[in-house]
Amino acid sequence: MRAAHLVTVAHGTRTAAGNEVARALTAGAAARLGWRATTSYVELCAPSFAEVVARAGSPVVAVPLLLSTGYHLRQDLPAAVAAADRDDVRLGRSLGPDRLLASAQTDRLRTAGARPGQPVVMVAAGSTDPAATTDLDAAAHLLAQAWDAPVRLATLSGHGPRLADVVRAGDAVSPYLLATGHFHRKARHEALAAGASVVAEVIGPHSLVVDLVVERALALALRAVGVPA
Incomplete structure (x- = not known):
């Protein structure tokens, strides 16, 4: 064969x-x-x-x-x-969406210093494709299950709310990004500017x-x- x-x-x-x-x-x-x-x-x-x-x-x-x-x-x-x-x-x-990705995200959050139960904002690159929005909603739900705490979704482009409108002071932010680059740098800068206390690394x-x-x-x-x- x-x-x-x-x-x-x-x-x-x-x-x-x-x-x-x-x-x-x-x-x-x-x-x-x-x-x-x-x-x-x-x-x-x-x-x-x-x-x-x-x-x-x-x-x-x-x-x-x-x-x-x-x-x-x-x-x-x-x-x-x-x-x-x-x-x-x-x-x-x-x-994605997949439970293995959500588990990897929780590892990145813990490594970054996020506390158990701390509210999380999951930030994605974003898309104008409605199917992508459905995927992101499902991914945020899986992360909430894995992290066992509320997770809200933000996007950096396309459909969806922006970090400045979603992040609350003291939130942890989980980039739903596989690799570092422009979107990763943008996510970190905007999350910290909006009051996030922890910004995890990309899934990697x-x-x-x-x-x-x-x-x-x-x-x-x-x-x-x-x-x-």
Whole structure:
């Protein structure tokens, strides 16, 4: 049977450290799976998803490192698969919402010094896609369950309230962002300006996110003919 080729696809950022998060997650998942793996990006960093899919070995299991549904998942990535003219590419859905991400967020909150029961504002990049809003609401609900305290949602762009309108003095803020970059810097600055007492780090290459990538890759492999799971 043919071995799978794991292709992850992150958004991409001009911040080098942010792009390293995708590479670390990909390497961690590949080591666990024993598969070949390549990291790709939607924009702002090379190689692009379209380039990788066009030349990757087959069959391809593509796991988006994107936290919510949006234009890239609905349009860009399916278009790249179609343009490659291959029938051996399995493209997954967004990583979130998922309980493993919520658990990783609670770890980041504790590490940043948030107190048990402290109210939290979850801040996301945001989108104009209504489906993304549904995803973010679900992610905030999962975080509230994992943190066992109230969680309110804010976004940095697109639909949804802004941090200045949501954060209350003494709140903790949990960035619903996978990697550092422009949105991370913006979230931290605006959260502290609004009175937050704690701002956690981005989710990053947390071991639980590696678990999630592996889980998604195996589920996609089961749908691909001839790929050992």
